[in-house]
Each structure stands twice: as structure tokens, then as C-alpha cells.
Amino acid sequence: MSFIPKRLYRRRTEKTGLAPGTPMHIGQRKMEMIKITVIDYDAVGYYEERETTDIARLAKAKETEPITWINIAGLHQIETIEAIGQIFDIHPLLLEDILNTEQRPKIEQYDNYLYMILKLIHWREDDNEIETEQISIVLGNRFVITFQEQEEDIFDPLRQRIRSGKGRIRQFGSDYLAYSLLDMVVDHYFLILENLGEQIEVVEDELVSDPNTTTLQKIHDLKREMLYLRRSVWPLREVIGGLQRDESNLIQEATLIFLRDVYEHTIQVIDTIETYRDVVSGLLDVYLSSISNKMNEVMKVLTVIATIFIPLTFITSLYGMNFRYMPELQWRWAYPLLWLVLITISVFMLAYFRKKDWL
Amino acid sequence: MSFIPKRLYRRRTEKTGLAPGTPMHIGQRKMEMIKITVIDYDAVGYYEERETTDIARLAKAKETEPITWINIAGLHQIETIEAIGQIFDIHPLLLEDILNTEQRPKIEQYDNYLYMILKLIHWREDDNEIETEQISIVLGNRFVITFQEQEEDIFDPLRQRIRSGKGRIRQFGSDYLAYSLLDMVVDHYFLILENLGEQIEVVEDELVSDPNTTTLQKIHDLKREMLYLRRSVWPLREVIGGLQRDESNLIQEATLIFLRDVYEHTIQVIDTIETYRDVVSGLLDVYLSSISNKMNEVMKVLTVIATIFIPLTFITSLYGMNFRYMPELQWRWAYPLLWLVLITISVFMLAYFRKKDWL
Amino acid sequence: MSFIPKRLYRRRTEKTGLAPGTPMHIGQRKMEMIKITVIDYDAVGYYEERETTDIARLAKAKETEPITWINIAGLHQIETIEAIGQIFDIHPLLLEDILNTEQRPKIEQYDNYLYMILKLIHWREDDNEIETEQISIVLGNRFVITFQEQEEDIFDPLRQRIRSGKGRIRQFGSDYLAYSLLDMVVDHYFLILENLGEQIEVVEDELVSDPNTTTLQKIHDLKREMLYLRRSVWPLREVIGGLQRDESNLIQEATLIFLRDVYEHTIQVIDTIETYRDVVSGLLDVYLSSISNKMNEVMKVLTVIATIFIPLTFITSLYGMNFRYMPELQWRWAYPLLWLVLITISVFMLAYFRKKDWL
Amino acid sequence: MSFIPKRLYRRRTEKTGLAPGTPMHIGQRKMEMIKITVIDYDAVGYYEERETTDIARLAKAKETEPITWINIAGLHQIETIEAIGQIFDIHPLLLEDILNTEQRPKIEQYDNYLYMILKLIHWREDDNEIETEQISIVLGNRFVITFQEQEEDIFDPLRQRIRSGKGRIRQFGSDYLAYSLLDMVVDHYFLILENLGEQIEVVEDELVSDPNTTTLQKIHDLKREMLYLRRSVWPLREVIGGLQRDESNLIQEATLIFLRDVYEHTIQVIDTIETYRDVVSGLLDVYLSSISNKMNEVMKVLTVIATIFIPLTFITSLYGMNFRYMPELQWRWAYPLLWLVLITISVFMLAYFRKKDWL
């Protein structure tokens, strides 16, 4: 298993010494080409969705009436990101953060836009490991810009909802769109939690039926995944809290109640992670004592066998001696008598062990 | 044993991707038919109790003078719940919460009503496990609506009190009714605590008399039940705290003192859970050291037997050798002398072990 | 040993379902008859002490000039308590708290009186266990009412001080009287701490000289007593803090400095309990490693004996074989030579074990 | 080793039942006679130092211009202390605190003076244990009174500085003098920390070279000393913080910056204690696993020896049997062949153990 936290900080250090605010992509290149998707919609029924490469035309979004959602998938073409930054007046430090996929979730408030970094958690099926993707959201007055590391379909249901015009989404402003994105990211955590819950259950069953060294490794891996998950989710709470206390006019009153809802979901996620952590710690205790128990059982078997046979062997060895004058050796019934003695001793010992509850 | 925390989050994930505020029943269907009970009463003696299916008529409760308590048992008929929601102007997100039985206890304040989610804890006798039921309380000016997952008789004593007209309940408003419900839920926790206390005692006795692997399992189960209980009770503190700081005019001055009382009971429940957690952790320590002790005892028996007989067997084996020239073998008193030596060695060793306190 | 925390909550549950504010005695009946003692005194020399059963006459205390201290020992005559409650206008919920001896220490402020619940800790000599008694103090303008579970002499020195008229007590008002009661309760904790300190020391000595299973039980019992004590003392801090921040005019400026003093004693008690907890946890560690050490020692003895004699026995067994052609058997000096070999091996092994520090 | 925390509270209990504010010396009598030293100095060059027994003349210090430092060493002559208390108008509760050497460090602000309790920590060389001395400082407008348990020379460098007139001390007021005393007490803690650091290092070396039962005892003692030290230093932080927030006019603006400095030293002491605690906990872990390792090694030797020789002895024992018809016994080369078999088995086993990494 690769070591998770290291992955986070390795590439960060390449930047040491550069001037702050120098945009540089830190992270894995997860797709071939940057892909920019623009969705325009308004409450009365206008809807347009297109893919574009003409960045200059994006500027329109700032002025026109419909709400614009610009989604940029892929972060490795720095010039494109910088161009978008210039069009929407995004602070250079913020562009740096967008490109550095090792950021901690956070929220920043500027004069005319809000900036959020979120962590989307995937479960990589092939090696059964957690993977994060950084999602940056820039919320302006009439537009939302999202930056993703890869082209994921997690926002597809949302696009579908906008397209169909059902629900509140087209009635509300860009803040509701940003909220919906946030909501989807948080909802995604529940999938991960379910997955983790199942893994915990598997480990639990293994602990009862057949604890072995790989069980320990699995417990250890679960602990680490929890550590990692926790790190991504805890700051999210502050992010949403910050949104709720927002003093810009970007968040409308009506959206606040929805933010409260997503806030509570986050608390629930955090709660569950903490509970899981406690459960996994408990599993470790159970593992350790089951190891002790097994050892105990092994010891008992050894002790029972050894303590029964050692005295018996002593006796037989005794009569294997070659002394000239050993009267017993000549007795007629010595051998059957000896058997009697041996059996008596064995029975007595077995009774003792049974009393001691070792059998 | 089924794994508790998972139970909580499994079905939550089915909703991922749906628009927020889409009501959907998340949880187990615990009864056949929704059952709606309406109780009307006022301070001067009016009292009416009826079961109804005519949701439209419920609207009356908002205007008429008597205080109305509408109890809805069963959450699986979404349309009924939605209809009630529309009549009483309940926010869609809130309806979603009522139907999602995996919510965390919380309080929400709206313009003209308060909304609380509580967790009622039952002890399922058949498999000796904790079970929660979600109770949602909507407190309006002249009415209280309660949503239960199943038809439980826990509120029966309260109904009885209203019916009989004894005590304060009919003199006070709907806020006192809500408080009484809250009080009954909290009082119910003491039953669970008593039950847990008894189980802890059973495990303790087992630890002293005969610690075995099922003891460990029981300790582990107790720990998990505590984790679960804790999760349900901690947020309750904030709920009641929130009620006390309430700025709407729904809670009257006279009721505040009662809220303070139920708040203290909650603190007491939390205190006890924390104490139990410490006690159960202590039990684990005791279990582990009793395992160590047992192993120690086993080792001592093995060591005593082995160390006594190994040298003796060496000696007997010595005189079992077939060398031609072994003068001792020819001695007249060699054999009795050998017995003397063997007995001397044994006595000496036994004395040594007694000194070492191994016998 | 009876299980402490359970004792606390068992009877609490009998009340589940009753209307809040229904007075009911929860706790053990510790004495035959309720005993009401009234002490009147003022600064200029008036002093009267009497036992009474005439509750109606107690009402006088509210109006007359001298300060009145009414002490009620025994809580099982509900009607008497209720009558007193009515005379002094005590809130029904508060009466319920006075009668329920399982309360947490707390302070409550009403319009014209303050109410405190304290826990007096006794050390029951016969079974070496901690026992609590609930002391309720109602502080009014010119009177103090105290409720005790049993007739204890812990307040005797205070009565003596009032009687003798020495010190400040008769110069100050009822608030100083309440403070003095509080001070005596807190001072009493130091006795318990001293007792616990001695027990810890005993266990420590046992750990060094002869750790055994009862030592573990004692450590476990100490931990539990500490848990219990802690639960009684922590809330006391808030109680005294609450008194200091009191906004009623019941506490005079001059008394505040004394409250600060008793507050600091409480902190000191809490500090010591926490230190004791750390010390007792340390003892558990020492116990566990001394068990490990003992096991280690047992193992070493077994290993030394077994590893010395097993090879020797092999050799002797070798020459016990009955092969026809074993030249050594016929040698003249074979037997003495064999002894030489055996001794050489033993010496070599002993040297090895000494080097390994096993002897 | 005597049990430290108990020492603290044993004598405290003798006071239980006494009226608050009754001065009584609690603590060990550490010197023969009380010794009162008076130093007068001002900024322009006046300096006088004398020992006195005439308490009445001390009153002058309150009015005269020069700054007076009165040092009282020894606390067992209660009347002397009371007389000083009356002269300087010290509150009775405070006198009680001065005499009770078991106080927690604290600060108290009165109308015209500040009162501080500090703990001076010594390292008792003879039994290698920590010892505290209580230092009380009363800071008035033109005077400082210090109470010490014994005549110590720790303030000598300060006296020297005043005498020589170098540095700021004579230019500043009594608050700077109080600060200087505080600074010396805190500086003294660094000596203790250095000493503890050295002891930790000694234990560490022992852990690596030769861990034994006394090592465990030393770790345990270190833990306890740390607990004790911590208890003395943590409250000091609040004391100095309290001084900084002081609202009386006793602390001048210019001294505040020095207080900030000593505050930071205290933080540094606390930091180091916490680090040491972590380090010592780590040592315990290392000790426990080194015990496990040793046991493991012992087990391996036993297992290697036993598992090699047990099968060999079986074989030799086999050919020691006296059956009439055992063809091998008659073979010409049976014996050498047997040796071959025995050696082969041994070599095979040794190879197996080497592969298992047990040799």
C-alpha cells in the first residue's frame, strides 16, 4: 500500500523558494486535455450547454443576465487557468491554490466573489483505496466557476436537474448552484462512509472467525484511511460555517436554510468518522486480545501434554535403569502394577486440569 | 451481531444525487398503516381525542382556540406527510428530515414554529440490543405535531395526564406539551442506563468468576452500545439548550424553568454515559490482565512440573546406559541411594518454588 | 463490591412517566423520623436552638429579624417537606429535586432565594467504600434551610461556633451561614482525599512487595471511587462559581471574598483528584509490567533447566541404546569420560546463560 | 519513596471544622527561629539592610518614601505573622493562606495590595526528590513583603543587585521588585528541568543498555515528579496572566513588558514539562516492548534447544527398547547410521531455524 500522507506533501516541496503567487500545477495530471464546459440558464426557461476552447468569450458571463456555470476539468494547462483568472479578476494567490491540488479545504472571501476549495473523495476500486480530487468553486454574482482535476460524472445529476428545469435550481441564483455543488460533494461522503462501514464489518467478521496478520494490516489500513478522510472533512465544516456567516451579498437569505442543511450533513459525516475511529480502535483491542487468547490456548495444550507425560516418562525411565539390585524388576506383577500407577497419575492430572478449566 | 453504525448510513446513500428537499422515506417500515391521532384540549375542561384519516380537517388546529396535539405514527406514506406539511406550512427540507430517520437530534427555528428531532431509545429484548426511533416534534402556537416511526405507548402516561386534567398540563400552552414530550423521551434514557448498568454488573461478575472469550465480546458490545447511545444524547443537550435560548415567542417564561430541569436530566444522562464508558474501559483492562494472569498460572504449572522431572529423568536415564564399566550399577545399595537422591532433589526444588511463591 | 454508578440510577427510573414536579422521595431511607432543628441568632447576642414538629410556626422565620437556620434531617416524609415548601414558596420542581437524592450538584436562582444541591462524601468504614449524602441548601434573605438525608454531626462545629458567638458568623448575614455550610462540605472532601491517598500508598507498597490479583482489584476499585468522587466534585465548582456571579442581592460583598476562598479549595480538591487519577493509572501500568516481569522470570527458570538437561538426557539416552555394535560401550574409561562431557556441556551452558543475564 | 501528593493533603485535614480565617501553620517547620530582614532603598542612592525583631517599627514602611522589602523566613510563629498582618492590613483569609503551605499558586487583588502565592522548587540532593517551598509575596505601593518557609539564599543575587545599585532595579518601583522575585522563582524552574532532563537521559541509556525492574521504577518516579511539577507550574501561568491584566495601579506600564517576558518563560517551562511527559510515556512503551523482546528471545532459545533434542532423544530412546525382535539392533552399521540420521535431523532443524530468523 502506498503511504497516503506522503503523497500529499511530496510535490509541495518543489515549490520551495519560488515567489508566492507563482501559479504552478502541483498534483498528478489526471487527463489528457483541459475541457471547458459552459452552461447558461435562467429562471424563465433559457438553457444552453456547450463545450468551448475560446476563453475570451467566457468574459461575457460576468455581465449577461443568465446564470453561467463554467466547469474546467483538468488543471495542467497553466496558461488557460491564468487566462481565466485574468478574465474573472481572480487573485494570483488564489490561482496558485486552484492549481495546487494539495490544499486544505477552505473558504476565502473577496470583494466580489467567494472562493472555496473542497475535497471530493473517491473509492478507487482497483486497489481498494481512498483518492481525493480537489474541487475549487469560484462563486460570483451571476456565475459559478468550478475547477476539477479530472472529468468526473459526479455533477451529472445536477446538470440533469438544471436541464430539466425541475426543482428550485433554475429559480434560485448562482449561490444556490454553488450550494448544490457543495451538497453533492458532501452527499458523496456518505458513499465512502458506507464503503468504510462495510469494510469494518468484514474485518469484524474476520476477527471473530479467523484473526490473522492480514487482519491487523486491514485494521491499520482502515485507521489510516479514517485519518485521511478526517483531514478532508473537518475543515469542510469551517468552510460551510464561513459561508453561512458570509457578509458579502453573494449568499441570499433563501439559500441560507439550505446551507444549514448541508452543514448538518457535514456534522453527521464527522460524527460517523469519529464513531468509526472509536470502533476501529476497539477492533484493534479485540485483535490483540484474541492473539493473547490464542497463545493462551497453545500454552495450555503444551502444558497439559507435557505435564502429563513428563512424570510418566520419568517412571518408565526409572525402570530402564540397569542397577543390579532393583527388587521391583523381579516382581511377578510389577509390570501390570506399573500400568496401574501410570493410568492413575494420568487420570488424576486430567481431573486437575479439568478442574482448572484447561480442557 | 449486526453492526450498528452501518445501519445508520446504509440507506442514506440511496439519496445521493437527488435534489435537496425531495421527501423520501429513509428507514425501516415499522408498521402497516399510518395512524393519525388528534387530541384537543383547553384549560377550562374541553377534551377530545380521535383517530382520523381526513388530513384536510387538521388545518383547523391552526386557528381554533383549544390546543391540538396531532400524533402521526408511521412515516412510509410520503403523500400523507407531504399533505400535512402543506397544511402547516412546513419547509420542504424539514419534511425531508422528518422522513429520513437517520437524522441527528437537532432543533430548527422557523418564523412561526419550532422543529425538533429527538431519538427515542428502546431496548430490544429479543436480541439484547439498542434500537432508536426518531421522534420529530413541530411546535406551533396552538398546536404540536409529533411524528413517530411506530405506534408506541411511551406517550400514553402523558395522554392519561391530559385526559384526567390533573397537573399543570392543561393550564399551560402548547410549549408545555412539547416540553412534556421531551421530558418523557429523556426519562426513557434512564431506563436504558439502568439496563446498561445491569449488563455492566453482569460482565463484572463474569470477569471475577470466569473470564472467557464471550466476556470480551460482551465488553466490546457494551462499548459499542455506549458509543451509539452517546451519539444520540450529546446533540440533545444542544437541542434543549437551543430551546432555552429561543427567541421566538413560542416558549413562555413559565415553561423555561421546566426546560432547565429537563436540561439537567440530560446532563445527568451524559454524565452517566461518560462514567459508564470509563468503567467499561476499566473492565477491558481487567479482562486483559486476567488473561495475562491465567497464562502466568499455566506457565507456572508447566515450569514446576518440567523443572522437577527433567533433572530426575536425566538421572534415571543416566543409569539406563549400557556401558560395560559403570561401577555404581553393581553397588548393593545403589538403587535405594538413588531414590534418596531423587527425593532430595524434588524436595529442594519444591522448597525453591514455594519460596518463589509459585506454589 | 456493589456497583456504584448503578446505585445512582436504579430508583430514578421508577419515576419515568410521572408528571414533572411530582415530589417523590428517591433514595434510601436513612433514619426513622424526620428531625427539624431551628436555630435563631442575631449579631447582638440573641441565640435560640430548638427542635420542632410544628411546621406552621416556621413561617415566622421569613419576617422576624434574627437569622434562622432550619435543618431538616430525613427526607422520607413527603408531606412535611411539601408543607415547608409551601411556607417558604419553594418551586415544585425544586421540591422534587430536594427529595430526589440522585441529583447532580447544582445551583438555581429564584426571585427571592437561592437553591444549592451539594454532595457530602462519607467514608463507610465497614466496607471501605465511599457514600454520598445529598445536602440541599435554600438561602433566603434572613433564613437558611438545609435538608439532609440523615442526622449527621458534620455541622456540629458550626453550631458550636454560632452558639459561642465567636468569630464572624453572628456578625454576618444568612449568606455567610450558607457559605460556612459550603465550606464544611468542601473541607470534608479533604478527609476523603487523605483516605484515598493512604489507600493508594498501601496499593503502591503492595505493588512493590507482592503484586497479586487482589492488587489489581484494589487498583480497579480505586479508579472507580475516583470516578465517583470526580462526578460529585466537578459540578461543585460551577455551583460556587455561580454563587460568585450571583446577581440577586442575597450574597453580600463581604462574603464574596470567602466564596473565592472556598472556590479555591474546590479547585485544589479537583486538582488532587486528577493527580490521583494519573497516579492510579500509573499503578495499573506498573502492575501490568510487574506481571510481565514475573512471567519473564518464570520463563527463564524453565528455559535454563530445560536447555541444560535436555541435551544431557539425550546423551544418556544415546548410551542406553541396545545396539549390538556400539564400540564406546566397551571402552574402559567411557563412563568417566561421559561424565566429563556432561559437566563440560553444563558449565558451558551456565556460562552462556550468565552472559545472557538470565541467572 | 514517600508518596508525594499525599504529603500535600495530610495535614490540611487537621483544620476541618475550624472557622475560616483562623490562622494556623500547616506545613513542616523548617527552621528554628523566624528571621525578618528589611531592605530600604531608593533611586537616588539610599540603601539600608537590617535584621529586625521589632515588628511595630515595620509600619513605617507604608508611609516613608524609600521602597521597603521585608522578608520573613519561617512561618511557625503565628503571632508574629498575625502582628505583621495587622500592621499592613492584610485580610485574615490571606494570612491563613500564607501560613498554609499547601496552597495552590494564585493571585489575589485587594484594594491597596496584591497578593501572590508561588511555589519554589528545590531538588533535594540526598534522596533525589523534588521539594517545594511556598513563597508568598505581598505587593503594596511602596513595599514588598515576602514570606518564605526557610532561609534560602535564592534571592541573594537580587539583594546583591539592589545593594550594588546596578541595573534598573533601584530606578523602578516596588512592582519591579516583585517582578524580580517572580523572575527568580521562574528561572529556578529551569534548573529543575535541566535536572529532570538529565535523569530522563540516564533512564534512556539504561533502557538501551540494560532495562530492568529498577528502570521501571525510575520511569514511574519521573512520571510522578512531572505530575507534581506540573501542578505547581500550571497555576503560575494564571498568576502572571492575572498580574498583567491587573487593574489596580500597583503595576506600572514599564513593568508590564517585563511581566510579558516572565510569562513567556513560564510558558516555556510548561511546554518543556509537557514534552518531557510525552518523552517519559514513550520510555514506558520502549520499556514494555523491550521486556517483550527479551521474553521472545528467551522463548526462542528454549524452542531451538527443545525442538532439536526432543526428536533426537525419541530416536535414542527407541533403540533403548528391550524388544526381543528388533532387527536394527543386530545390524553391523546400525550405530554409525544412527549418528548420521541424528546429525542430518539436527542440521535440517538448524537450517529451518536460521531461515525463520531465530538464530
Place this chain on the structure above:
Amino acid sequence: MSFIPKRLYRRRTEKTGLAPGTPMHIGQRKMEMIKITVIDYDAVGYYEERETTDIARLAKAKETEPITWINIAGLHQIETIEAIGQIFDIHPLLLEDILNTEQRPKIEQYDNYLYMILKLIHWREDDNEIETEQISIVLGNRFVITFQEQEEDIFDPLRQRIRSGKGRIRQFGSDYLAYSLLDMVVDHYFLILENLGEQIEVVEDELVSDPNTTTLQKIHDLKREMLYLRRSVWPLREVIGGLQRDESNLIQEATLIFLRDVYEHTIQVIDTIETYRDVVSGLLDVYLSSISNKMNEVMKVLTVIATIFIPLTFITSLYGMNFRYMPELQWRWAYPLLWLVLITISVFMLAYFRKKDWL
């Protein structure tokens, strides 16, 4: 390995007793000669860099327009430092702090300058240990003075940036220069984290492949290094937080956003350290249970061998007895039959062990 925390406090104690504010170099002398480098620059293109020994001329920096960065490498020439202190009006306590390299990171605000102590962490390659260097920064209106313990090249990239005039640095004031220094120090921590991460990974691999005593030592060392690092970084958070809340006019609005950035990096460093601590604790658990597992395996081998051969040896020993009347000895097929018995027993036992999962 030398013991880290001790290193910190050893020399500190030499000062005990000296007047506060007496400058004295506490720390290791890390270079031959103090080296003073002065850089002057302004936004319009002026740039001058020179080494100087003429301290008097430095005074100019306070008045002239260009921004001046004075870097002093080496702290052992107290007079030089004092002279600089006098020129720039630095408080004596602060000079003491600059010279005492054992300070905790902190910020202090004076009327016309800000003072910060930072810790630069190096990784000493030769003995694989962490080393700190204290960096003091004095930020005035038009100048920044930095004090370093040794002549390090870590600020070289910054000098390069100023020289080249690229980026914002020459456009902004002295506050931005101070921020840039801070940023470089924090960026440096990521290098250390990466290094630690790699070491953790090495230890993890070792744990899986071949855990031995040195692994434990390495885990222990990692824990200690983390403790040490933590101590240096936690206070940094307060330092930067203090800068952000600064009320002097030294920090300009435009720089605040950069400070927020470096603040977040610090949080990220702290987060990672905490995660590493958890990971390393987990490693210890894994180590301990792998030791248990190994022991378990050793025990199983011993038990299997011993329990198979002990009964067999008993049987062979039985027929080695020399009784006159043992009918079996005379049987024709006794010997082959015996072999059958022996093999049957072995097979049965092996089957039993396989069932028990010991093979």
C-alpha cells in the same frame, strides 16, 4: 542519539540569577565571524547590496527612502548586537531574546517596530537529526533586520528575487519583505515533512518485512522528532495570527492577504504533523503486535514438536524398562506394531494441529 529537549534547556540555566535584560549569548557558536549584509532597494529600480562592519552607518536605514534589509549572521559578538540594538532603539529584553537561541517562536509589538522569533528547521544529514536555527526578524517602517545563527543560504532565492526586480517584492514595502522571509521559513518545513514522511515509509516497510529492535528505536526517534517539530511549529501559528491582527500600521492591507496564505500553510504543516503523530502511534501498535505474533509462532512450533514427541518418547521409554515379566517384549510382531502405534499417534496429532490451524 543525543536527547533533544535537554539540549534546549541546558544552557538556559547558566543565566539564573542575572538581572533580566542582560544580553548574553545562549546557544552554540556556529560560525567564526559575525557577517552583516545590507540590501537597499526601492520600487523604481534602485538596488544595492553590500557587506559591512561599520555599524554606525546602519542608522541611515531608519530615515532614507529605500527599503533596507540588514541581515546579521552569527550572534556571539554581543557588543555588535548591542550596538545595533541601540541604533534601532530595540528594547533590552528583546536583545536578550535575540541572543538566547532557546526562545519559543513569538511575536512582540512595540511602538514603532514588530519583533518576531522564528525557528528554521534543518535536517542534519550526517546523523539524520533535526536541528533548529533561531531567526529573529525586526520589522520597522522602512527596514527589516534579520538575525541568524549561521550563514545560511536559505534566503538566497529571495535575494535573487529582489535583485532581479521581478515579482511584487520591490513594489511592496518592508512588511512584504518580512512576509517573504516568513514564507520561506514555513516553506522550509515542507522539506522536513517530506523527509519525515519518507522515514515513516521506510519504517513501515521494515515493519512489514523484518521488524526488529532497531525498528522500535526508529519509531521512538520519529516520535521524538515529531514532538520537537511540533513544539517549534505550534507557536508559529500564534505568531502569524498575531501579525494578522496587528494594530500598528506596519502591516499594510495588501500584505494581509499574503499573511493569510502563509497562515494556511502553517495550519497545513501542523495538520500534517498531527497526522504523522497518529500514523507513528499506529506503527508502534503494529510493531507490538508483530512481536506478539512472532512469539505466538515460536510457541506454536515448540508446542507442535513437543506435544508430538513427548508421548512417543514415553512409549519408547516404556519398553526400555527392564522388568522381568513384560510379555510384549517377547512378542514376534511387537516392534512393527509399536511403529504402527507411533505413526498413528503422530498422524492423529498432526491432524489435530492442522485443524487448530497451528500448521
